[in-house]
Amino acid sequence: MPKIQITAKGIKSALKKYTPYLSIAEYIWNGFDAQASEIKIDYVSDELGNLESFTISDNGYGIDHAKLQEKFEPLFESKKALENKLKKNQSAIHGKNGIGRLTFFCFARNADWKTVFKSGEENLTYDIYANAENINLYTGVSAVPRKTQLPIGTQVTFTGIHGLSGFSLQEKLVEFLLKEFAWFLALNSGRNFSIIINGAALAWESLIAEREESQISHEKSQTIFKLTYLRWNEKSSNEASRYYYLDEQYCEKWKEATAIKNNSQQFYHSIFIQSSYFNSFAFKKSALQENQPPLLAGTRSDSQFRFLQKSLANLLRIKRRPFLKAFAQELATEYTQKNILASDPHEKLTLTIQTLAEIQPRLFASLNLEQKKFLTNTLNLLLQSNQIGQLTSLLHSIVELNPEEKAELEELFNHNAKLD
Ligand SMILES: Nc1ncnc2c1ncn2[C@@H]1O[C@H](COP(=O)(O)OP(=O)(O)OP(=O)(O)O)[C@@H](O)[C@H]1O
Ligand SMILES: [Mg+2]
Incomplete structure (x- = not known):
């Protein structure tokens, strides 16, 4: 049995942030990383919710036996990451740490990979086995791949499951997977990518x-x-x-x-x-x-x-505008409620704050109470001394305004002038 270059304890402590759901996502990503277009999650549970079987399968290119050692051995230096250091602008490869495959220990005692890969004209298959007690060990390197009629891909079967039940999967898996994968499935919808849970495609x-x-x-x-x-x-x-x-x-x-x-x-x-x-x-x-x-x-x-x-x-x-409007309105309400704006604020001041929040919400994003008061009073001073027109250039020196934003500010100042 070849050893992975780190102790079992070291691996578990490095992976302590993992939950069963995060771990499931790792196996799905491994499938997509291997150019799979379809991932299947299948589980069977008894009436008490105990999981009788749990598998994650993909139709990716499988794990070439000749490369198994190289792929499963080096820890924290995933090959994928080395090849893709410069590719953070692409979604195709998710894996980067070389540990995802080991995370099963947070919900299962054993993981079994049955993989089918192409070798010349033939499809070959073999198994890899790992268990949670000796997570730094795995079998498969000395296996002799056999010919098979099965299509290429990898199926991971988890046994000795703890910390996951049929009920919790029923309740939470879809919600979790949507948050993690909806964007990726949308991105690849032109290529019909899917995740199928017990026969139902993730919607x-x-x-x-x-x-x-x-x-x-x-x-x-x-x-x-x-x-x-x-x-x-x-x-x-x-x-x-x-x-x-x-x-x-x-x-x-x-x-x-x-x-x-x-x-x-x-x-x-x-x-x-x-x-x-x-x-x-x-x-x-x-x-x-x-x-x-x-x-x-x-x-x-x-x-x-x-x-x-x-x-x-x-x-x-255009799409963002209604969100900014709602944000600005909420902000003005908050400023009034918290007495940042005087209880009977000048119409011009409220309008100025609201418009500014619409144009540059970032200006208001992380201000504490004092900063909010300071900003409001400064704006009020500018308004009272008819110097609000200075604001465009002042703002422009802090954040870059595009021509449309400048025009919106101009409009605000013109409107203010009319209120005088
Ligand atoms: N389902 C799979 N199909 C094909 N190859 C796989 C599969 N699962 C794992 N591998 C191979 O095993 C390697 C190790 O997988 P592992 O998930 O541990 O690391 P990683 O995906 O490279 O990085 P990360 O820790 O971010 O997941 C992968 O880089 C890949 O080459
Ligand atoms: Mg991975």
Whole structure:
């Protein structure tokens, strides 16, 4: 039995933050990391909720026997991570620590991997076994893979289950998986990715609060971008609001955060942009010099990419507006209730605070009571001495305002002037 290079105690202490559900997610990610499109979770429990069987299967490329030792041996230095150090802008590979497969000990005594991989024209299969008492050991390296008619993929069977029951799975698994995987299933919906629990596909669409599909076209270059805007009911447990760029085959080429950072307005969104234009595109500057044929690759300075960026920013601005309005209104109410604004505040001051909160909610995000009072009094002073017009340049020196935001401020000042 080959040893993993760390003691069982060391492994368990490194993995103490794991709960059964987080662990289940690790096995699912391992399937997706291995290019699976379908993950199946199957369990059977008796009437007391005791789990009689529990398996997680994927249709990924399996674990090549020749590479088993290399894949299962080095701890905390997952191969996937080494290969993908520079790929934090891609979702395809989740694994990075080289420990996910060991987390089963938090809910089961044993884990058995039955894996099928392709070797030349044949499919071969063998088993790997690990148990919680000796988690630094595993079998499989000396196994002789057998020919099989089964399709490629890996099935992990957990036995000696504790800390998980059929009832708790029934109650919590779907909710947990939605928060963890809904964005990933949406991202890969063009490729029909799914997670199937006891025969029922995880209904990731149920987490969608708003969906809008549109198509924009950059006339000059005749580039077409298909946009899917999704707003989520709930915050994802592991993914921020992002833009995802997909190629013609709906494969993700790159992802990056949308400009909306401090999201105190619960505006959780994902935007997928699909175009054949991204079949060959240098998202990183260095990719151009490295191995991209510059004539083929689009770049961020292309007029069509800049057109796309503008359209996306505009889309988000429109979609976010009602959230900002609600946020600003709540803020004004809070300021009045907490006597930050005088009990009978000047209409101009309330309006100024509300508009500012709509334009730059970040300004108000983490202020304590004194800071709130200070900001309010300063604004009041500016208003009273007719110097509120200074605010645009003052603000601009702190946060960059786009032309639309500047225009909104101007409008506010004009409105204030009319109230005088
Ligand atoms: N279902 C699977 N299909 C194919 N290969 C797998 C599967 N499960 C594990 N592996 C292989 O075993 C390796 C170790 O898996 P493990 O989950 O421990 O680490 P990781 O996924 O690389 O990193 P992380 O700790 O973030 O999960 C993986 O890198 C992968 O090569
Ligand atoms: Mg993993």
